[in-house]
Amino acid sequence: MNSGGPEVQAAAWQWSLPLEWSAPGGAPAGGERPIEETARLILEVAPGERRLLPDFGWRGHQLERLETPVERAAAAIWAEEALERWAPHLGVERIEILEASADEVLLELQRRGSRHPVKIRRWKTGRTS
DSSP: OOOSSOOOOOOOOOOOSSOOBOSTTOOBOOOSOHHHHHHHHHHTSOTTSSSSOTTOSOGGGGOSOOOSHHHHHHHHHHHHHHHHHHOGGGOOOEEEEEEEOSSEEEEEEEETTEEEEEEEEOOOOSOOO
16 A cells, blocks of 8 residues: 555665665665675774774784784784684685785685685784884
């Protein structure tokens, strides 16, 4: 029965983090790359940044540089530990640091025979030059 008002249709929404807003309806846009988005959500946070979850995040932000093989290996191990703890459903088997600058890190997540590149922003914490 139509009472002359606008017709309302149910919408199936997919939530992804970080939230992105779609066109005029204002509904959250569905994430096209949920593995990468989830990893980015966790790895872009430095431990201590979230008061209610002080251990949440990636300890790699504490490293001044990611230039040597030892620094990159430590950062990769910490990334694996963070994703295992906070997103075990991703099933990440291994992480490799492909590129690193002062502001960004390009990681490769290996999972079930597939590879997923993830670029994250780095935050300076703890140490000062």
